[in-house]
Amino acid sequence: MALNQYLILSAFLFCCGVYGVLARRNGVLVLLSVELMLNAVNINLVAFAAFTRNIAGQVFALFVITIAAAEVGVGLAIVLLIYRNLRSPDLDRVDQLKG
Amino acid sequence: MLRNAWIIPLLPGLGFVAVLLFGKRLPRKGAELAVATVGASFVLSCIAAVQWIQRVDDHSGKEAVGGFGRALLPTQEGGVTAVERGFTWWQNSNVKFGVGIHIDGLAVMMLFMVTLVSFLVHVYSTRYMQGDRRYTHYFALLNLFTASMLLLVVADNTLMLLVAWELVGVCSFVLIGHWWEEKPNSDAAVKAFLTTRTGDVGLMIGVIVLFFAAGTFNIAVINAKALDGGIGHTLLVVSAACLLIGIIGKSGQFPLHTWLPDAMAGPTPVSALIHAATMVVAGVYLGARLYPVFFRGFSIGDGGLNAMALIGGVTIIIGAVLAFVQRDIKKVLAYSTISQLGYMVMALGVGAWVAAIFHLFTHAFFKSLLFLGAGSVSESGSHHSFDMKGDMGGLRRYMPITFVTFVIGSLALAGIFPLAGFWSKDEILVTAGQTGYDAFLYVGLIGAFLTAAYMTRCVYLTFFGEFRGHGEPHESPPTLTVPLIVLAAASVGAGFLNAEAFGIEKFRDWFEAGVSLPTLEHAEFDTVKAVISVTIAVIGIGIAAYLWFQREELGPFRGFTQRNAAARAGYRFLENKYYLDDLYEKVIVGGIKGPVARASYWINQNIIDGVVNAIGRGTAIAARETYDVIDQKVVDGAVNGLAETTGETGGLLRYVQSGRVQRYALTLFAAVGALSLALWLVY
Numbered sequence: 001m002a003l004n005q006y007l008i009l010s011a012f013l014f015c016c017g018v019y020g021v022l023a024r025r026n027g028v029l030v031l032l033s034v035e036l037m038l039n040a041v042n043i044n045l046v047a048f049a050a051f052t053r054n055i056a057g058q059v060f061a062l063f064v065i066t067i068a069a070a071e072v073g074v075g076l077a078i079v080l081l082i083y084r085n086l087r088s089p090d091l092d093r094v095d096q097l098k099g
Numbered sequence: 100m101l102r103n104a105w106i107i108p109l110l111p112g113l114g115f116v117a118v119l120l121f122g123k124r125l126p127r128k129g130a131e132l133a134v135a136t137v138g139a140s141f142v143l144s145c146i147a148a149v150q151w152i153q154r155v156d157d158h159s160g161k162e163a164v165g166g167f168g169r170a171l172l173p174t175q176e177g178g179v180t181a182v183e184r185g186f187t188w189w190q191n192s193n194v195k196f197g198v199g200i201h202i203d204g205l206a207v208m209m210l211f212m213v214t215l216v217s218f219l220v221h222v223y224s225t226r227y228m229q230g231d232r233r234y235t236h237y238f239a240l241l242n243l244f245t246a247s248m249l250l251l252v253v254a255d256n257t258l259m260l261l262v263a264w265e266l267v268g269v270c271s272f273v274l275i276g277h278w279w280e281e282k283p284n285s286d287a288a289v290k291a292f293l294t295t296r297t298g299d300v301g302l303m304i305g306v307i308v309l310f311f312a313a314g315t316f317n318i319a320v321i322n323a324k325a326l327d328g329g330i331g332h333t334l335l336v337v338s339a340a341c342l343l344i345g346i347i348g349k350s351g352q353f354p355l356h357t358w359l360p361d362a363m364a365g366p367t368p369v370s371a372l373i374h375a376a377t378m379v380v381a382g383v384y385l386g387a388r389l390y391p392v393f394f395r396g397f398s399i400g401d402g403g404l405n406a407m408a409l410i411g412g413v414t415i416i417i418g419a420v421l422a423f424v425q426r427d428i429k430k431v432l433a434y435s436t437i438s439q440l441g442y443m444v445m446a447l448g449v450g451a452w453v454a455a456i457f458h459l460f461t462h463a464f465f466k467s468l469l470f471l472g473a474g475s476v477s478e479s480g481s482h483h484s485f486d487m488k489g490d491m492g493g494l495r496r497y498m499p500i501t502f503v504t505f506v507i508g509s510l511a512l513a514g515i516f517p518l519a520g521f522w523s524k525d526e527i528l529v530t531a532g533q534t535g536y537d538a539f540l541y542v543g544l545i546g547a548f549l550t551a552a553y554m555t556r557c558v559y560l561t562f563f564g565e566f567r568g569h570g571e572p573h574e575s576p577p578t579l580t581v582p583l584i585v586l587a588a589a590s591v592g593a594g595f596l597n598a599e600a601f602g603i604e605k606f607r608d609w610f611e612a613g614v615s616l617p618t619l620e621h622a623e624f625d626t627v628k629a630v631i632s633v634t635i636a637v638i639g640i641g642i643a644a645y646l647w648f649q650r651e652e653l654g655p656f657r658g659f660t661q662r663n664a665a666a667r668a669g670y671r672f673l674e675n676k677y678y679l680d681d682l683y684e685k686v687i688v689g690g691i692k693g694p695v696a697r698a699s700y701w702i703n704q705n706i707i708d709g710v711v712n713a714i715g716r717g718t719a720i721a722a723r724e725t726y727d728v729i730d731q732k733v734v735d736g737a738v739n740g741l742a743e744t745t746g747e748t749g750g751l752l753r754y755v756q757s758g759r760v761q762r763y764a765l766t767l768f769a770a771v772g773a774l775s776l777a778l779w780l781v782y
Binding site for chain 1: 756757758759760761764765768
């Protein structure tokens with residue numbers, strides 16, 4: 001398969017993630033969208049690694065997966081606390097830093 | 100130690116600072132620190148003296164081997180040279196101002212004498228001044244005095260000497276006025292200060308004249324130039340006369356002697372240290388130090404008559420005569436000091452350099468002994484009174500140690516063989532007789548007669564007859580008597596350093612060495628003159644003793660001064676101290692101070708006040724303008740403007756801070772997108 005197809009898939013996934021992060025109000029869905037963006041990047045990395053026959057891309061992908069796991073741990077904890085304090089996962093209500 | 104002799108004055112100087120700073124917190128209120136520093140100085144001075152004597156002895160030994168014999172002139176080739184050390188303090192074109200030490204026989208002798216007497220006086224004071232309201236302050240100043248006096252001794256240039264000279268004057272002023280709460284004491288301090296200052300003007304002019312004459316302040320150079328004719332005779336005469344005025348002021352010579360008896364208002368140990376043994380001999384020391392200047396300036400070698408010998412001779416007699424009419428034991432001793440200082444100045448004036456400093460040396464011991472003895476009497480015998488006629492008498496039974504030491508001191512002062520005073524006074528008289536100053540030989544003999552007589556009167560009034568005071572007299576504690584015993588031993592023994600009758604001339608050998616002197620005649624011991632002078636002293640004692648011990652039988656003689664008009668007039672003349680105080684205070688000071696006061700009042704009102712007021716008004720106007728323009732407009736404007744700008748900027752920026760995370764994220768993505776677009780467009 002050509003590199004193009006991977007890249008198009010990756011770009012599509014990334015755009016979905018960006019849309020989710022910017023537009024969704026539910027904190028859990030925002031987190032899921034972040035995961036989408038990260039995985040879009042992963043696809044990109046692995047595709048280029050295979051294309052250029054350079055193992056570094058795959059190593060980076062492994063790192064990204066690890067960090068994504070940690071990020072989800074922290075992110076879910078934050079969402080949980082938001083829910084506990086505000087009785088809703090709605091991110092629009094989290095505006096205490098308003099100037 | 101000779102090269103490091105600067106440590107000797109430094110120690111008491113540090114002691115002064117330390118006592119002043121921490122003295123009050125110490126268990127003995129700083130006295131221990133003061134005694135320790137002066138004690139250390141004394142030990143170092145002893146070491147320096149021993150090293151100097153070795154240096155001289157080594158040298159004369161070498162000379163004997165070489166077969167040259169004893170050098171007549173120490174400055175000549177082959178003599179013992181002085182130890183000099185110094186550095187340039189500051190320099191202005193070719194003129195250098197140095198700081199340094201000059202250690203020769205004279206300086207070593209003075210170091211030893213000053214530190215010894217000062218140490219004993221410090222020890223004595225720990226008891227004598229006990230419970231005093233300014234105990235710590237007293238010891239601090241005693242230390243400062245010792246340091247200044249030692250600095251005066253080691254100074255290698257006239258400028259340092261002048262500074263130290265003024266420093267001892269200040270210490271003397273403060274210590275005379277130690278109990279300044281009583282008006283007479285502070286008056287005495289001011290009088291001492293102003294009178295010696297009158298003389299200091301002469302000293303200062305002399306130093307300046309010498310500087311321009313010799314081109315330097317260095318004493319060794321000045322002496323060398325004075326000796327080899329490097330300074331013109333007229334300049335030498337002028338500078339010697341000016342310096343003599345300084346000596347007259349400091350060493351209590353006629354006619355500026357009037358401050359010294361009044362200086363007895365200070366504590367007795369101060370009188371012993373400053374006004375008997377050390378500070379008042381600073382003038383004599385100056386004369387000895389710059390002797391070539393005086394010798395050439397006054398043509399001392401030519402015999403006849405000169406100002407220095409004349410002043411000394413007059414002072415011997417007028418001081419001794421006044422000692423007869425004093426009721427206060429310390430004033431008797433003060434006039435005696437004046438008279439003995441007259442001997443020293445006269446000795447310098449007749450060319451008896453060694454005799455002068457030898458008398459300075461022995462006099463320090465027996466006169467401080469007498470003063471400390473008087474202090475012991477007042478401490479334990481007469482309830483802090485010094486009135487011989489009112490509060491003393493018969494004390495020999497109660498105070499045996501004080502009595503014996505006082506009598507030893509009196510006999511030494513009177514010049515009785517073989518005590519210290521005999522040797523030194525005899526040497527002065529003999530030299531005066533052999534250098535062509537016969538008149539001064541007779542003056543000295545009359546002085547010896549008077550000295551013996553007034554000391555007999557003083558001893559009689561204090562220690563014999565019936566006790567006239569009140570309370571229980573008793574012997575003083577050891578802190579007071581031990582210094583007396585040490586000084587008494589010195590008064591007996593010091594004379595044998597130069598006992599020419601026994602062929603001993605150690606004092607001359609040791610302490611003349613290294614000093615630059617003109618060629619002087621060294622008088623030989625003259626048995627006839629010695630016998631005459633002792634006989635005269637004994638006659639003086641005998642007559643005075645007869646008059647006082649037999650005065651019950653001498654009925655018609657008692658009250659003689661009240662009944663006989665001529666005697667009464669003479670007595671009143673003496674009681675009023677030749678009216679010199681009246682002359683100074685009423686005629687001279689009174690004549691000057693009225694016009695001066697009026698003139699200064701006018702200057703004060705019109706000139707100084709005018710200037711001050713103008714400055715005040717100007718300052719007020721400037722301040723108002725500054726407030727209106729600079730403070731209100733410039734400074735306040737800047738501060739307010741800054742605050743307002745900050746506030747407005749903040750108000751604008753607050754809309755960005757919505758608190759919504761997703762809007763922040765949108766901004767972030769938009770920025771990244773825009774930057775990526777830009778990057779793509781560029782490449």
